Amino acid sequence: MTVFLVNLSILLHPIHDNISKKETGPGNAGSSNGIFYVNNQLFMKKITSVLLMSLAFMLCITACRKNQSNEDYTETETPVIPVFTEKVNCTVSGFVMDEQSEPIAGATVSAGTAVANTDEFGYFKIQSASLTKNIGLVKISRPGYFTGFKTFIAKENGRHFSRLMLLSKAVSGTVSAINGGSVSTADGATITLPANAMVDALSGAAYSGTVQVSAKLLPVTAINDMLYAIPGDDRGLNTEGHLRSLNTHASIVVDLNGDAGQKLQLATNAKATISLPVAASLQAKAPATVSLWSLDEEKGIWKEEGTLTKTGANYSGQVSHFSFWSGAVSLPLVNFTAQVLSTTLQPLANVPVVITIAGQPLNAGYGKFAFTDASGVVSGSVPANTSFVLNVLTTCSNSSYNHFFTTTNTGIDLGSITGNLGQSLVTLSGTVTNCGGQPLTDGYVQTYDNGFYNRIPVVNGSFSFSGTMCNNLPVNYIAGDNITHQQSVPQSVTIVPGANNLGALSACGINSIGSVTYVIDGTTRTLAEPAQTLAAYYTPAGGITTILRLTGSSGSPDFTFQFGGGTDIGSAHTVSDIWSVGFTSGRALASTPLAVNITEFGDTGGFITGSFTGAVTDFTTGTPHIVTYNFRIKRLN
Numbered sequence: 001m002t003v004f005l006v007n008l009s010i011l012l013h014p015i016h017d018n019i020s021k022k023e024t025g026p027g028n029a030g031s032s033n034g035i036f037y038v039n040n041q042l043f044m045k046k047i048t049s050v051l052l053m054s055l056a057f058m059l060c061i062t063a064c065r066k067n068q069s070n071e072d073y074t075e076t077e078t079p080v081i082p083v084f085t086e087k088v089n090c091t092v093s094g095f096v097m098d099e100q101s102e103p104i105a106g107a108t109v110s111a112g113t114a115v116a117n118t119d120e121f122g123y124f125k126i127q128s129a130s131l132t133k134n135i136g137l138v139k140i141s142r143p144g145y146f147t148g149f150k151t152f153i154a155k156e157n158g159r160h161f162s163r164l165m166l167l168s169k170a171v172s173g174t175v176s177a178i179n180g181g182s183v184s185t186a187d188g189a190t191i192t193l194p195a196n197a198m199v200d201a202l203s204g205a206a207y208s209g210t211v212q213v214s215a216k217l218l219p220v221t222a223i224n225d226m227l228y229a230i231p232g233d234d235r236g237l238n239t240e241g242h243l244r245s246l247n248t249h250a251s252i253v254v255d256l257n258g259d260a261g262q263k264l265q266l267a268t269n270a271k272a273t274i275s276l277p278v279a280a281s282l283q284a285k286a287p288a289t290v291s292l293w294s295l296d297e298e299k300g301i302w303k304e305e306g307t308l309t310k311t312g313a314n315y316s317g318q319v320s321h322f323s324f325w326s327g328a329v330s331l332p333l334v335n336f337t338a339q340v341l342s343t344t345l346q347p348l349a350n351v352p353v354v355i356t357i358a359g360q361p362l363n364a365g366y367g368k369f370a371f372t373d374a375s376g377v378v379s380g381s382v383p384a385n386t387s388f389v390l391n392v393l394t395t396c397s398n399s400s401y402n403h404f405f406t407t408t409n410t411g412i413d414l415g416s417i418t419g420n421l422g423q424s425l426v427t428l429s430g431t432v433t434n435c436g437g438q439p440l441t442d443g444y445v446q447t448y449d450n451g452f453y454n455r456i457p458v459v460n461g462s463f464s465f466s467g468t469m470c471n472n473l474p475v476n477y478i479a480g481d482n483i484t485h486q487q488s489v490p491q492s493v494t495i496v497p498g499a500n501n502l503g504a505l506s507a508c509g510i511n512s513i514g515s516v517t518y519v520i521d522g523t524t525r526t527l528a529e530p531a532q533t534l535a536a537y538y539t540p541a542g543g544i545t546t547i548l549r550l551t552g553s554s555g556s557p558d559f560t561f562q563f564g565g566g567t568d569i570g571s572a573h574t575v576s577d578i579w580s581v582g583f584t585s586g587r588a589l590a591s592t593p594l595a596v597n598i599t600e601f602g603d604t605g606g607f608i609t610g611s612f613t614g615a616v617t618d619f620t621t622g623t624p625h626i627v628t629y630n631f632r633i634k635r636l637n
Contacts (some may be wrong), residue, residue, distance in 0.1 A: 078409065080243040080333060084299060086133040090158040093125040094371075095453045096140055096148070097165050097228065103453065104166055105636030106535045106550055107142040117533045117550045120605045120636040121448050123455050134335075135235075136160065137300030145169050146216065146253050149231040149324075151300035152370070153335065153379045161350050161373050163453075165228035167216055169255065175211045177264075183213040188277040188314075189252050191215055197270035198256070201263035209259045218251035218324070221279045227352055227369045227397065231324050234368055235333065235381055236293050236302030244330035245368075245383045246293065246302060249286050250276035250315050251326040271318040274325060278313055286310055287329065292317050295324035302326060334407050337379040338414035340372050340392055342425055345418065346466040347376030350454060351392055355380075358387040358404060374457070384409050392421065395451045396470040400424035421468060426495050428456065429464040430502035432479045435486055442482045443507050449476045452495065458507075472496050478605075481507040485530070490605065514607065516547070516631040518559065520582040527559075536608045536633040538567065545573075545608060547633050561629070563596045563612075571597045575612055578627065585620035588627070600632075608635050 092111045096104045096118050103122030108115060111129035118124045131137065136154025141147045145166035152160050172191075173183030180195035191213055198207040219226055231253075236246045252274065256264040266272055278286050292306035308315035308327040315327045336355075340348045355368045370380045382388060387406045391399040401419035405412065428447070432440040439461020447454045450473040456465040458479070474494050480487040486508045493502060514536075515528035527534065533550040543566035549558050559580040565573030574593035579586060592614075600609035613628040 079240070081241060082135060082237065082243050082301070084132050084135070087130050088133045088136075088154050088156040088158070089128050089130055090136065090154055090156065090160055091125070091127050092129055092131075092136070092138055092160045092162075093123070093455070094138075094150075094162040094164060096122045096124065096142075097163065097453075098145075099165060099168060099229075101165075101451055103448070104142055104145070106537070107140050107145075107166065108550070110139045111137070117535075120634060121446055121453055121455075123446070123453070125455075132299070135300060138162070138164075139297075140164055140166060142166060146214075146255065147297075148229075149295060149297060149300055151231075151233040151235065153337075153381070155379075159373045159375070161371050163228055163350075163352070163371060167218075167229055167253065169214050169216075171212045172215045173213050175213060177208050177211050183215070185215050185217065187217040189215060189217050190273075190275040191254055192273040192275075193266075194270055194272060197267045197272075198264050199267045200258070201265040206267070207258055207264055211264060212257045214255040214257070216253055217276065218253060218326075220248050220251055221281050227354065227393075230369070231295050232300055232302055233370075233380060234302075236304060236328070236330055237296075238291075238304045238330055243301070243333060243381075245333035245381055246326070246328040246330055247383075248326050248328040249282055249290055250278050250308075251324065251328075252276055253324045254322040256322055266319075266321055269320075271320060272322070273316065273318055275314045275316040276308070276325075276327060278310070278315060283313060286315075290315060290327040290329055292319070293326045293328055294319070294321070295326075297323060302328070304330070331383040332385070332409070333381045334384045334409065335379065335381050335411040336405075336407065336414065337377065337412075338390065338403075339416045340376045340378060341416050341418045342466055343418055343420050345416075346427065346464075347374070348372055348392065348421075348425075348466055348468065349374045349376060351376075351468050352395075352397070353378045354391045354393060354399075355382055355388050356391065358389050382407060390414070390417070392419065392468065394424045394468045394470050398424075398470070400468055424468045424470075424497070425466065426469050426497060426500060427464065427466045428495070428500050428502060429462070430505055431462050432458045432505045432507055433461065434481050435484060435506070435508035437506075440479070440481060440507055443480055444482070445477055445479050445502070445505070447475050447477045450474065469495060477502065479505040479507040480512060485511060485513045487512045512634070514631075514633045516549075516559070516629065516633065518580075518582075518630070519626075519628040520580070521625050523582070525582070534633050536635045537637050538608075538635060543567070547608070547631060565596070565598075567601045569598055569601060571595045573598055573610070578616060583618050583625065584623060585618050587619040588616035588625060589619055590614055590616045602635055604635055604637055606635055607632050609633075 096107045105120045107118040109124040111126045112131050114126045114129045116124045116126050131154040134153050136152050138150045146169045148166045150162050172185045175181040175193050177198040180193045182192040184190045234246045238244050258264050288310050290308050291304050292308050293302040296303045308317040351372050353370050368382050370378050372378045384407050390403040392401040394400050400421045403417045434440050440458045443458040445456040445463050452475045456463050476490050476492050478488050478490050487510050489509050513529050514534040517526045535550050537546045546562045548560040561578045563573045563575040573596035575596050576590045576593040578588050594612045594614035596612040598610040609632040611630045617624050
């Protein structure tokens with residue numbers, strides 16, 4: 001994303017109004033109004049000369065102003081000043097994936113004060129989130145990844161959908177906090193830290209150990225990654241407090257951690273230097289300087305904080321803290337909205353939409369991205385006074401349909417737009433019954449694999465979904481009952497362009513509820529979904545299974561344990577380390593590993609069921625305990 005180089009001020013704001021003409025009719029000849037007599041030809045010649053000279057003078061001024069328009073003349077705009085105190089209640093949902101487009105399970109998603117976790121499909125849904133009007137923010141966190149942030153136009157009772165990509169986090173290099181130094185990333189960025197300038201981010205205490213620098217450039221020209229991974233929504237607050245549309249030339253995320261994993265930051269008044277390479281496709285149009293913006297992680301919008309200067313192929317400048325940083329040019333913005341329909345007037349739900357400047361390719365760096373909701377509605381902010389192309393994309397980021405429009409100084413509603421998406425359009429439909437054979441009243445159909453992840457609501461026993469996909473692909477799907485927490489056995493179908501009738505489904509056969517019951521010295525605790533969020537992860541390297549509680553109601557005990565032995569059924573598994581608030585120190589060890597008996601080890605989305613019992617001792621106090629665990633937990637990867 002980069003600067004719009006076209007100056008539209010002359011075309012959009014003509015200098016001077018048209019000269020109005022007042023003709024004098026015959027009845028006004030010889031008028032005695034004290035000004036002039038039209039019958040006096042000599043006087044008329046003088047008046048004509050004066051008028052011609054005046055007109056020439058006006059044209060000269062106009063020409064001069066037009067010649068200066070590229071340098072001095074700026075259009076008048078109405079500043080957009082955000083109001084962060086006005087709230088709306090809305091629903092947010094979506095899917096979270098990694099850089100290989102695989103779902104990330106167990107990620108924590110927060111919207112306002114509401115929190116949810118992604119399931120085995122990477123899906124989340126938060127009902128009745130209280131968010132800032134027009135600046136809704138969703139945060140996504142998961143160990144091993146940089147925190148993700150997605151901002152959108154939040155509306156009262158809106159149903160907002162998005163697909164989000166978390167970027168993997170790894171240490172790029174280390175620096176002595178005392179001596180300072182530089183770290184370069186694999187993608188060409190450099191971070192230089194000053195000496196004796198690091199503090200603990202929470203306590204503010206000075207830090208003198210080793211600084212672990214994790215950094216990664218953000219994709220500003222790769223359309224698929226831009227669509228899912230760029231934080232915020234390209235809106236920024238400039239130094240005057242006005243909301244602007246950003247066109248980014250280079251961007252980076254940086255995290256600093258200490259020896260114990262604690263978050264670090266620069267001390268007050270300390271400055272670090274960043275150097276960001278500009279993508280080759282943006283080099284020719286990259287200006288000599290761009291504004292420096294950091295992401296406000298509480299508000300979800302960018303904040304102007306300085307300037308980056310282009311030296312060679314890089315933008316460089318100083319920063320006062322670390323988060324997401326971006327070098328971007330800002331432009332006046334307006335809001336837009338549209339409803340995307342098929343030629344049969346079916347809303348296209350959850351499809352990606354990218355808006356680019358007319359005449360520019362999708363990957364030219366100009367794109368603004370959003371997703372339609374269940375009603376096919378898409379909304380966002382784009383630069384004012386510009387000609388655009390709205391592209392409806394497939395799941396592999398190819399344009400399947402486009403629509404041209406032009407913005408002015410005010411918001412624009414495109415209404416309903418329809419187009420022939422050809423081989424990209426697919427429709428899924430069918431019926432679903434519950435375990436009693438009655439039409440399902442509260443449930444869903446989940447499609448997954450091959451990039452086709454959709455959560456389709458079932459209404460009065462039926463479902464219908466219209467969307468886009470790349471080509472004929474096998475897709476798995478299940479039907480689920482939100483009331484009984486039963487689900488169908490997974491099935492597979494090859495999705496083809498046009499209508500795909502999945503037939504009559506039954507949301508029955510598999511209990512989708514996970515639970516764990518454990519006993520510590522005779523005291524029994526039972527944790528069960530949906531009040532709790534439980535998870536099981538399998539790590540093929542080493543054959544390790546991790547069972548843990550992600551979230552739950554206030555006061556419920558936390559627990560985590562791991563066992564080895566791969567995916568085999570039987571007792572060839574052992575556990576020796578258990579974490580639980582049921583122990584004084586929160587942790588207990590088994591001097592002799594305890595045998596874990598596994599009776600079920602499902603694939604992703606299936607369940608891991610087992611039990612173990614034996615003697616353990618508190619890690620700190622040495623107090624002996626007898627424990628018993630029985631668990632049935634859904635596998636999330």
